[in-house]
Amino acid sequence: MRGDEIRARFLSFFKKRNHLIQPSAPLSLDDPALLFTIAGMVPFKPFFLGQKKPPAARLVSCQLCLRTNDLDRVGKTPHHHTLFEMLGNFSLGDYFKEEACQWGWEFVTEELGLEGKRIWITIFQDDDETDLIWRKIGIPSSKILRKGEADNFWSSAEVGPCGPDTEIFFDRGEDFGCRRKDCQPGCDCSRWVELWNLVFMQFSRDEEGKLSSLPSKNIDTGMGLERTASVLQGVEDDYETDLFRPILEWLMKLITEAPEDKLGTRAICDHLRALTFLLGEGIFPSNVGRGYVVRRILRRACRFGRRLGLQEPFLYQGVPVVTKLMEHSYPHLAKAKEDVARIIRAEEENFLTTLSRGMRILEGIIYELKRKKKELIPPSEVFKLYDTYGFPLDLTEEIAGEEGIRIDRNLTEELLTKQRERGRKEFRGQRIGMREMETASFPSLKEKVARSEFVGHESLTAKTRLLAILKIGVLADQLTKQEDGALVLASTPFYPEGGGQVADQGRISTSRGVAQVLDVQRVEDGIIVHQVRMLKGILRQGEEALAQVNEERRRAIARAHTATHLLQAALREILGKTVKQSGSLVDEDRLRFDFTHFSSLSESEKSRVASLLNEKIRKDLPVRVKEMGLAQARARGAIALFEEKYEGTVRVVKVGKFSMEVCAGTHLSRSGEIGLL
Ligand SMILES: [Zn+2]
Ligand SMILES: [Zn+2]
Incomplete structure (x- = not known):
């Protein structure tokens, strides 16, 4: 039956x-x-x-x-x-x-x-x-x-x-x-x-x-x-019933060598079926909650695929097989199947990259441990594999276990908890969603877009072209009303978060649609991604577009940023050159100073800093920007605060003769525009 x-x-x-x-x-x-x-x-x-x-x-x-x-x-x-x-x-x-x-x-x-x-x-x-x-x-x-x-x-x-x-x-x-x-x-x-x-x-x-x-x-x-x-x-085996048989047959055709046991083939059949239903219901891979379960299932299936010699993404090809098998009982699958396959493929591509890199490192660690006749991977190594290389913890445990090597889950999870607490402090608005999107979209995005040019120092608007559209982390042709997605432009006036300054917001529009820009990140050298929500109409890939930064907000951020540079200089003048800014975040409605010396300032020092600052604002000093090599900038006495990669030429921002900093951020043109603090 x-x-x-x-x-x-x-x-x-x-x-x-x-x-x-x-x-x-x-x-x-x-x-x-x-x-x-x-x-x-x-x-x-x-x-x-x-x-x-x-x-x-x-x-x-x-x-x-x-x-x-x-x-x-x-x-x-x-x-x-x-x-x-x-x-x-x-x-x-x-x-x-x-x-x-x-x-x-x-x-x-x-x-x-x-x-x-x-x-x-x-x-x-x-x-x-x-x-x-x-x-x-x-x-x-x-x-x-x-x-x-x-x-x-x-x-x-x-x-x-x-x-x-x-x-x-x-x-x-x-x-x-x-x-x-x-x-x-x-x-x-x-x-x-x-x-x-x-x-x-x-x-x-x-x-x-x-x-x-x-x-x-x-x-x-x-x-x-x-x-x-x-x-x-x-x-005897559920996987040999007609509920699984077509999936198993599809899989066996892909595999060239007969598998040693049924573990991998069964797991792939099960996981593919689960993924088709999960994604078909709109539950997509991510790092939290249900989405994380989806990601785990998909990655486990990928890994078994690799063991069976499937080095390329393959799961997505099975989506039509599952759909055909189940759609007359679950008709919603048919409508979703193309999206489901597309998302599975992107996630597979991404994971295979992560996997091959992590595997090489883990194999090295295991080899060393065996040579030293040790049986435990140090928690810091396990953590690093996860945190730096995105290699899943359960995978580390499973692979190490096969070699008779253990990990200490409790200690590793302690490290992870600490990391998460740090992460929570850094959390800003839409950023988490953005990070997830990045990881899913990297490989395909890089093929499509070599780089996008930042023109936001010169102008707050740009006539440009929509190079790529991402929807739920994968390339798409269009975005329509109410949808969230991400856009890559040929050139953009939107400042991507960096150097302690928040991202710009604003609008991107074409003749047929308008999107609101919520966040902007530089996801790969040269590629700037705008996270957007559609306000009306439709945006299509390849169209001419107008990018407009919210001017008022940009100006408020510039006031805060230029003020931060002045404060930095004032502190150094009053407290000495050892003052080091350990991180400041410049956004539109507040200046958050986080100086290593700040809490230890006496009341009199604080008032001296404030009056020096106000004096420099009142003098209405010109803000000038020059591009030069980093070594040259240092030689001239410019401070370089953010330990980011400075490649090629850097921007040096001078406020009169009072302040000189290496900085990629956006600034006012005169200190007087700050207004008294
Ligand atoms: Zn028995
Ligand atoms: Zn700066």
Whole structure:
């Protein structure tokens, strides 16, 4: 029996028994406790908790679920998946144990046609009621096993609704078993397949652990579609059912050599299916939350691909295969498939670059450790691999583990936490989104754009051309109303964040559309990327565009920046040349001074600094900019504060004879424009 047919029969079986069919809810539900829908009952939680009125007292669904808590195991066994479909029937204060068991039996034996004598049952040790029901149905006592709380008692939390459950097992036969004496349903050998779990929500547990009966009792059941299909199709491995077969066949055609085991091919099939659904639902790779899960799954699949000799991006080619296989049950996949493939490809390209660089370094570390007969990679090395080279922690652990080498996760994570705290302090507005975008777009962007010219010192507007458009991190042809994206221009007046000065904001428009510029970053030598939100119309790649910097804001920033230079000079004059600015951030509404000596200034020193500063402003000194080599600038006494790469010529900004600094930022033309501080 095909997977599709099992799904259809399940729904219609319960529909005939007055259940209302519910479509599969999204994988990402608005549930603060869960990143993903992990079971069929999750979308119905508000009904079970009495927070919402259900559309009917009897519901049935085939729900897509995603679990990643044991991602490492996916591929190692025939039955582990990230994404799977769960068939379930639900009673909300309506029928209870008797009907649930009776219908379970009927469906398994009559609809699916499984032999009754192959069915085994487990129940909770104290649940005599359910024992009696199964015996009345005709199951011999010898095939009803009583188990403890760990196996057959369900609860979602310490406190709240809970209850016993009962499981329906299928016996493949002794030949599939481990032949151990204690081999019985629940043994992890291939003999026993847990088909269906029926949960009886009949109690509520209070803080002291005491159970009381719920006024209205509920039923929640879950049957894994993939493993049920494996039983009905007479295969031991879910990945050999028709639910996976076309994906596996597609993959085997790509691989030239026969793989040693099924680990990699199973994992790739599973992950590709999960990715197609996740991205198809609009959950894209990123470094946080759900997006990070997507990224992890994709990277794991990529890595198995490499092991199978697939050195180039390949996953994206499988998206149409998955779509074709699943689209008549999940029609939304068809609409999304091109975007999904495009994003997967960009992410693969990016990861392969990261991977090959990180692998070389890690292999070097492992080689050295082995030579020294050591077994632990120093946490600082693991951290560096992650932080500097973007090499995933779990990958380091996995690869090192294969060589018998450990990492110290706790110590490494401490380093990571510290790093994140630093990062939070540096966080500014849209910047995080920008960083994520960069990593996804690098390779393809570099091919398209050699460099973009910054003309913002001379002018606040520029007539230019739209060289590239990025949408969710990948190249796109256009941006339309309300969309967010990023633009690269042939030349731009927008100052990209750097040298302690924030980015400009403003607008980029064409004859047909207008976008608001939120942030500007220099992502690669010479490439300036504008993060934008569409205000109206449409922008297309290749069009003539007008770039306009918000003048008022730029001017406020310039006031702050020129003032910072004056302050720096004043501090040096009063406190001596050892003053070093440890970082200042210039933005439009404040000057944030962060001088190494600043906190130790006495009141009298502070007032001397302030009056010197005001004197220089009152004198209305001219601000002049000259370009020269860095060595020459230093020789003339210019201060170079930011330890950034200064290549070729640098800009030296002079305010009268009072201040001289190497600086790429934007300034006023006279000190008097600052206004008194
Ligand atoms: Zn066994
Ligand atoms: Zn400066």
